[in-house]
Amino acid sequence: MKCRHFAFRSLLVPAAFALLCPAMVFAQPAPILETRAAPWQQVSATRVFSVFPEREEYSTLDRVGRLVLAVETGGGGVKLSDLAVEWRLARGAETIAEQRTPISEGLIDVSLDLRPLTPGRYDLAARLMKGAEVLVEKSAFFRLSEEPLPPQRGRVPVILPRGVPVAGWPIQFGVPFPKGALWSERNIRMVRADGTPVPCGVTVRSRWGHRPESSVRWLGVDFQPEAAGAWWPDRREVKYYLEFGPEVAPAAAPRPKAVETPDGIEVDAGALRFLVRRQGFNLLDNVRLNGAPVLTSTPRHGLYLVDHEGATYRAANDRAVALCIEEQTDLRVVLRAEGWYVKDGSAGETLSHSLPTDKLCKFVTRIEAHAGKPWVRVLTTWILTYDSFTVRLRDVGFSLPAPGVSRAAFGVEGAPPIVQPVGPDGLYLIQHLHNAFAVENGQGQPLARGAHSAGWVAADTALGWLTLGHRETWQRFPKELEVLPDELRLHIWPAHGRLHPEINDTARDQLHRLWFAHQGRELTLTCPWRYYFAAAEYYDDPSTSSYKAAGHAIAAVHAAAMGIGVTSDCLIQFAPAGAEEREARVAAAFQSYPHALAAPQWTCDSLALGWQHPYDPERFAGAEEIISAGMRAYWATQDAGGIYGMWLYRPWHHSAYFGNGVWDLYRLYNGSHHYEAVMPWLFYARSGDPFYLTQGMANLRELTDIQITHYSDPNYRHKDYVSHQRRLVGSMQHDDCIAPWGGDHAILGHVTCYNGPIMAHYLTGDLRAREVLVEEWQRTLVADRANREYVTADLSPTVFIQNPRNNSSSIGEILDLYQLTYDARLLALLAPRLDIYLSPKCMGADWGYPLHNLLLFHGSSVARKALLDGVKEFAATGGKTISPENPWRPLHSLIESFALAGILQPEASYALDAFHANDLNYWRHWVWRVGDLEPRIPLCPFPDTAIYLPRAMGALARSVHRDTALAFGDFQEMPRITGRPLRCIVREDADREFAVHLVGKVKQPFPLQVFGPDNTLLLERQVPAGWQSPFTVTVPKDGKTGQYVLFIGAGQPDVLFAPVTELPEVYVTAYWTGNNNGQRFFTRPTGGTPEIIQVQPHRGGGAILSADLSRTLVSTDSGEIIKAEIGPEGAWVYNKTCYIGSPTPLILSRGPARWFAPDADKLDLQMKK
Amino acid sequence: MFDTCCVRETQDQAWRIRIVGVLPRGPGLFAMVFDQEGRRVLAAEIPFGTHTEAKPFTLTVPADGAAQEYVIKLVGQQDNFTGIRLPITDLPFEVYRGRYFAIGYPTAPGQLRRVAFKLAPGMKFAAQGHGGGFRILDDRGEVVADSVKDGPKERGALFEPALQPGVTYWIDPPAIVYLGTRDPLCLTFDPDRWFAPSGKLDIDKLRWWKGLGQ
Incomplete structure (x- = not known):
């Protein structure tokens, strides 16, 4: 390698140590900030040398860049210690930087200072050297472009989606910032709407680059707002703003103190002081409330479990608990403890996955204290480390000392608490079914019963009130809250578990509920054989194939539970005597999970979640209905199937609800097969609808506890x-x-x-989610690649032509993880996978977010060109041919490709095409059907459309076609029938020009004729075949008002949306098709007096619904004639099937506001031949 | 590996399924026994773990008044099948019937298991090996057919050497081979135990999975 300006000079970098580059004499200041070596496992059988600039497109807002050079020797006698890399960065002929460095650990990570560089292209040449021998040469490049700074100061509206029930409730949430907007987390403050500062705490969750010089991308924020009503659904009142700017400083806050001591960590949160022990970890000890002792613990308190032989294991017995301050802000401190449950009386040395063992199960416990608050949040994860075929458990939980308990109050949803005196044997509330709890005394005698525990118990102790709350208690049954005369216990698995012999657990409507793991005295996670036989019988197919229901049942019979976890989200409250009512309010507030968000518009504009469009029902009514109704429909099917319990609360499903409480057993529960896990978080962030927060949090625990493995015993x-x-x-x-x-x-x-938990972490600050992502997933990805299980679990090198989804999805996931951790090794992982992705026919754009992330984060010019060439060719050929050299392939969610293309080329029609690509008219009906619990509708395709809809909306909103967004309406197809033009009549009340928009897909060209109020033909057009987005004709202002008749010659195969104008608009027809995509048309008697409306869906479902859509007046599932007397208020004709007919023509409209009675002459007018 | 075992009594008797070997994976196997009328006379789990010669896991099928054939149907994970020592019953006749077998699991380091079979009258041998070829030896160890040398080269085509009914042959796999046959084949490791099931009970037509789900 020859340098024009100076000779290549060697710079040896000591391995594993960061080395600041000494000042070198360059034509401009040296851009190397730091060079680090990092261990990169040598697992490849062939030599791999990756030279990877973190991005292809940097902007001046990035300030820092990164190069990663990684090698895998591939064996063959080549040792890493013999290798070095030489690299040279040049702009044109000018060398900007160069290095020679050993690569004895496999990876070199170079940080570049972009600030001294001028915009332009920078070429990187690198050589892998063995002595003087060049083994491999590679080149790469990046571009630096000038980008103006975004506003450096501003106010971020902070919304409280579900309000704040208790004043001063501590809330933590995430606020995104555009690249280049916020450079230091100290330059913010929270203010009320009137500008009054309030204390807040902050922590950086992600930056826009890998070093502190990069601006903040996601900021974790704590504050303690006043009591407030819910922002949703009115979406109006903003009570707080987060101000940022160089001169902004936070308001003073009563920062909790956390101090390391020989015993552990002492926390002073103001009102509450306590000790968390490292030796003898028993959750809390020496607790003082405003100086008065309220809890003193012993080694028998804290986390514990009991095995099926009766031995007890306690966290307090672990002598090697790892305890640290994990996170601290001005308002909050989080301690993290990790260790083992160790058997009483043992040395804690032996570890076996079967009994006997000294150590059985791990714990990861977070203790979170808030400034000034007399409570502590405990987020504790119990991780199973045993062979579930040989070990069972009798009790899992934690205990708190509570001396002198005289009475206890158990919270009940929707009812007053159950208050009982506490006798010598104590009492307990057991939530033994999702809809049944019992309160019993220590002898098991019933005291009370009910449906839903509110998840908390308060004990009146000699030292005041001690309250213990647990979130989602009935939803994650069985659970038990127990009060003893000197102790309070949460049983994550009950000590007083009960069997329900009245439940036939393998009945068709019960089998999916996995009763074997949700009832009984002992926790057993071994699925009985009869589940397999029952599944075989229900499907009359015993096949154990992975594509058969019985195969999935026998997989459960053989499923080991080692490595799964259960996270319990708890609140421990302390209060003096007499504070009973307030304690109940606080406990209820904890259950309601108050939360905050940055305003959706701000979040979407920041691009921290990528290209997304905020909730916009005004412009995109149909798309928003698909999302909102679809997610609620998902939830409703789970409720209908009774899918509750500690092992299966709010998972995702590949398949379908079958009706009558029955679920399809084929692919019954999935982790996130179609990227479902991202849905609630994306939709929450862009809307502020708190339903998604509830759904997201529930799924987060299911996914990150049970559907991700946390432990493996070799x-x-x-x-x-x-x-x-x-x-x-x-x-x-x-x-x-x-x-x-x-x-x-x-x-x-x-x-x-994994993007779902990543978003969850950004939005909620959930540290368990981050731990699973970083300490488990990422750790395996980059540091456990030699594990022989890795090969079968890493599907990313797998590419089937036309189905490169495994590789594609991985590109998106790695880039999302990278922006969370900026671990350089992820780029070494990405490089060869990206080579695959950008190969001909291998670029799947739409399984996860690969192309989006590649374009937005990395800026790949190859990907951009492939996409734009591909969609252009696709549109030109109707999807028939795509160049074989093009990496881009049209896969199952074309909406994403067209949305991205629309964002890149807002002047093209791609943003409009995105709305045609996935048959949104079908999805609109789909969400109705699923919400109505119609059986046998697979759920898995929903996210294939839903997760890209916000992007499609954003693409259209940014495009030159943005004004046509309204034309899509709610994706309702117009009524039509082949061979007979649709008679559409519009009413013009004041003379004006109006447009007729035909939006949709046209199979065969057809005529459009418009007749004026005087019944003369005003204009005639031929509507061409293809996607119409829209086909528009303008009816000029003509000095007349009245009714215009439009004859629209569309046939059944054409999919065109209604309405077609902004005017009052009706359709007159006695027979029409909706192609099974569901249509609801409003009608009413023309004479103002009640009339009988009669329709007959063709061999399928249909209904007549009340005017306010709240009632079904009459319906059929199989095509009988249905009729109802309809008054002047009108009614909706709902066609669920392909065709529907009426004995006489009906006057239909898209809603009451558009409906009018046409004049008689308009009904007689005929289309001109 | 197999999943269907046919056995024959010479007289009515109580007889035992006797499991010896290592079943490494939980929960083990599930065994069903059907008489030749298709009645299920036993259904039981075979627990995973090590079952030694000294302490085998046993299931007893009671005498039922008729000397007859039985079909033993086993369900479970592959690794648990391969760990079972054969024969599994104390009856004099025991064959392993099916159209798809995994054969060639070593009994000792360096050794591969040969399996014996006979053709019932009128039956022809037609098979293909997945994962490798195989040789067919006669009872003296002489090679009578070699699927690699003599078999069809087209993918998916069956190897159909001319074999004689009633003669004992051995399949000799060079490694673990998955053997698929056109017609059900009855294999044994001990030619003295081989018999041709009467066919009174066709397990393929029996809904053997019914009635065990409650």
Whole structure:
């Protein structure tokens, strides 16, 4: 390598140590900020040398860049210690920087200062050297472009989606910032709407680059707002703003103190002081409330479990608990403890996955204290480390000392608490079914019963009130809250568990509920054989194939539960005597999970979630209905099937609800096969609808506890039934098993969606989610690649032509993880996978977010060109041909490709095409049908459309066609029938020009004729075949008012939306088609007096609905004639099938506001031949 | 590996399924026994773990008044099948019937398991090996057919050497081979135990999975 300006000089970098580059004499200041070596496992059988600039497109807002050079020797006698890399960065002929450095650990990570560089292209040449021998040469490049700074100061509206029930409730949430807007987390402050500062705490969750010089991308914010009503659904009142700017400083806050001591960590949060012990970890000790002692613990308190032989294991017995301050802000401190449950009386030395063992199960516990608050949040994860075929548990929970308990109050949803005196044997509330709890005394005698525990118990102790709350208690049954005379216990698995012999657990409507793991005295996670036989019988097919229901049942029979976890979200409250009512309010507030968000418009504008459009029902009514109704429909099917319980609360499903409480057993529960896990978080962030927060939090625990593996014992040789895979930490379950913890799994591939937990972490600050992502998933990805289970779990090198989804999804996932951690090794992982992705026919744009992330983060010019060439060719050929050299392939969610193309080329029609690509008219009907619990509708395709809709909306809103967004309406197809033009009549009340928009897909050209109020033909057009987005004709202002008749010659194969004008508009027809995509048209009697409306859907479903859509007046599932007397208020004719007919023509409209009675002459007018 | 075992009594008797070997994976196997009328006379789990010669896991099928054939149907994970030592019953006749077998699991380091079979009258041998070829030896160890040398080269085509009914042959796999046959084949490791099931009970037509789900 020859340098024009100076000779290549060697710079040896000591391995594993960061080395600041000494000042070198360049034509401009040296751009090397730092060079680091990092360990990169040598697992490839062939030599791999990756030279990877972190991005192809940098802007001046980035300030820093990164190069990663990684090698895998591939064996063959080549040792890493013999190798070095030489690299040179040049702008044209000018050398900007160069280095020679050993690469003895496999990876070199170079940080570049972009600030001294001028915009332009920079070329990187690198050589892998063995002495003087060049083994491999590679080149790459990046571009630096000038980008103006965004506003450096501003106010971010902070919304409280579900309000704040208790004044001063501590809330933590995430606020995104555009690149280049916020450079230091100290330059912010929270203010009320009137500008009054309030204390807040902050922590940086992600930057726009890998070093502190990069601006803040996601900021974690704590504050303690006043009591407030819910922002949703009115979406008006903003009570707080987060101000930022160089001169902005936070208001003073009563920062909690956390101090390391020989015993552990002492926390002073103002009102509450306590000790968390490292030795003898028993949650809390020496607790003082305003100086008065309220809790003194002993080694028998804290986390514990009991095995099926009766031995007790306690966290307090672990002598090697790892305890640290994990996060601290001005308002909050989080301590993290990790260790083992160790058997009483043992040395804690032996570890076996079967009994006997000294150590059984791990815990990761977070103790979170808030400034000034007399409570502590405990987020504790119990991780199973045993062979579930040989070990069962009798009790899992934690206990708190509570001396002198005289009475207890158990919270009940929707009812006053149950208050009982506490006798010598104590009492307990057991939530033994999702809809049934019992309060019993220590002898098991019933005291009270009910449906839903509110998840808390308060004990009146000698030292005041001690209250223990647990979120989602009935939803995650069985659970038990127990009060003893000197102790309070939460049983994560009950000590007083009960069997329900009245439940036939393998009945068709029960089998999916996995009763074997949700009832009984002992926790057993071994699925009985009869589940397999029952499934075989229900499907009359015993096949154990991975594509059969019985195969998924037998997979459950063989599913090992080692490595799954259960996270319990708890609140421990302390109060003096007499504070009973307030304690109940606080406990209820904890259950309601108050939360905050940056305003959706701000979040979407920041691009921190990528190209997204905020909730916009005014412009995109149909798309918003698909999202909102679809997510609620998903939830409703789960409710209908009774899918509750600690092992299966709010998972995702590949398949369908079958009706009558029955679920399809084929791919019953999945981790995130179609990227479902991202849905609630994306939709929450862009809307502020708190329903998604509830759904997202519930799924977060299911996904990150049970469907991701947290522990693996190398001595445990069990293999899953279908995949023959063993445990692999950080891997996510797919769906080939009716037990959510079993079946096949992957760490990269189309079956994973770690992006859901990533978004959850940004939005909520959930540290358990981050831990699963970083300490488990990422750790395996970059540091456990030699694990032989890795190969079967990493699907990313797998590419089937026309189905490159495994590789594609991985590109998106790696880039999302990278922006969370900026671990340089992820780029070494990405580089060869990206080579595959950009190969001919291998670029799947729409399984996860690969292309989006590649374009927005990395700026790949190859990907951009492939996409734009591809969609152009696709549009030109009707999708028939795509160049074989083009990496881009049209896969199953074309909406994403067209949306991205529309964003890149807002002047083209792609943003409009995105709305045609996935048959949104079909999806509109789909959400109605699923919401109505119509059986046998597979759920998995929904996210294939839904997760890209916000992007499609954004593309259209940014495009030159933005004004046509309204034309899509709610994706209702117009009534039509082949061979007979639709008579559409519009009413013009004041003379004006008006447009007729035909939006949709046209199979065959057809005529459009418009007749004026005087029944003369005003204009005639031929509507061409193809996607119309829209086809528009303008009816000029003509000095007349009245009714215009439009004859629209569309046939059944054409999909065109209604309405077509902004005017009052009706359709007159006695027979029409909706192509099974569901249509609801409003009608009413023309004479103002009640009339009988009669329709008959053709061999399918239909209904007549009340004017306010709240009631079904009459319906059929199989095509009988239905009729109803309709008054002047009108009614809706709902056609669920392909055709529907009426004995006489009906006057239909898209709603009451558009309906009018046409004049008689308009009904007689005929289309001109 | 197999999943269907046919056995024959010479006289009515109580007889035992006797499991010896290592079943490494939980939960083990599930065994069903059907008499030749298709009645299920036993259904039981075979627990995973090590079952030694000294302490085998046993299931007893009671005498039922008729000397007859039975079909033993086993369900479970592959690794648990391969760990079972054969024969599994104390009856004099025991064959392993099916159209798809995994054969060639070593009994000792360096050794591969040969399996014996006979053709019932009128039956022809037609098979293909997945994952490798195989040789067919006669009872003296002489090679009578070699699927690699003599078999069809087209993918998916069956190897159909001319074999004689009633003669004992051995399949000799060079490694673990998955053997698919056109017609059900009855294999044994002990030619003295081989018999041709009467066919009174066709397990393929029996809904053997019914009635065990409650």
